[in-house]
Amino acid sequence: DYIIIVCPPSLGLLTLNALTAAESVLIPIQCEFYALEGLGKLLNTIRLIQRHLNPKLQIAGVLLTMYDSRLNLSREVAAQVKSYFGSKVFKTAITRNVRLAEAPSNGKPIVLYDILSSGAQNYMSLAGEIINHG
Numbered sequence: 083d084y085i086i087i088v089c090p091p092s093l094g095l096l097t098l099n100a101l102t103a104a105e106s107v108l109i110p111i112q113c114e115f116y117a118l119e120g121l122g123k124l125l126n127t128i129r130l131i132q133r134h135l136n137p138k139l140q141i142a143g144v145l146l147t148m149y150d151s152r153l154n155l156s157r158e159v160a161a162q163v164k165s166y167f168g169s170k171v172f173k174t175a176i177t178r179n180v181r182l183a184e185a186p187s188n189g190k191p192i193v194l195y196d197i198l199s200s201g202a203q204n205y206m207s208l209a210g211e212i213i214n215h216g
Contacts, residue, residue, distance in 0.1 A: 087103075103136075
């Protein structure tokens with residue numbers, strides 16, 4: 083069984099409490115420059131939580147999001163993340179997809195909004211990867 087706690091993209095109290103309670107953390111990272119800066123802050127926070135509050139907290143994996151293979155920046159960020167995290171980076175990347183952006187405004191998860199979209203297929207692939215290697 084899995085319990086997934088989705089946190090805001092900040093290091094506020096909700097995120098700190100979730101990390102303190104969790105066994106592992108899946109780190110999504112947008113393939114953009116400033117995301118790398120935020121990743122450094124998150125890793126420092128994870129280390130502090132491991133040291134003082136939750137020594138069993140592990141990084142389950144790193145998920146590349148908003149990936150666009152046509153953009154040099156996406157490829158460079160992906161390469162840096164893979165260089166640092168190695169096998170912790172999921173093989174599945176969530177590609178940029180208009181349907182992913184539309185789904186929340188229509189009040190539906192992507193798999194109900196458009197199961198055939200590349201975004202839905204990416205998330206289905208990620209779910210399989212987590213279940214098979216979890």
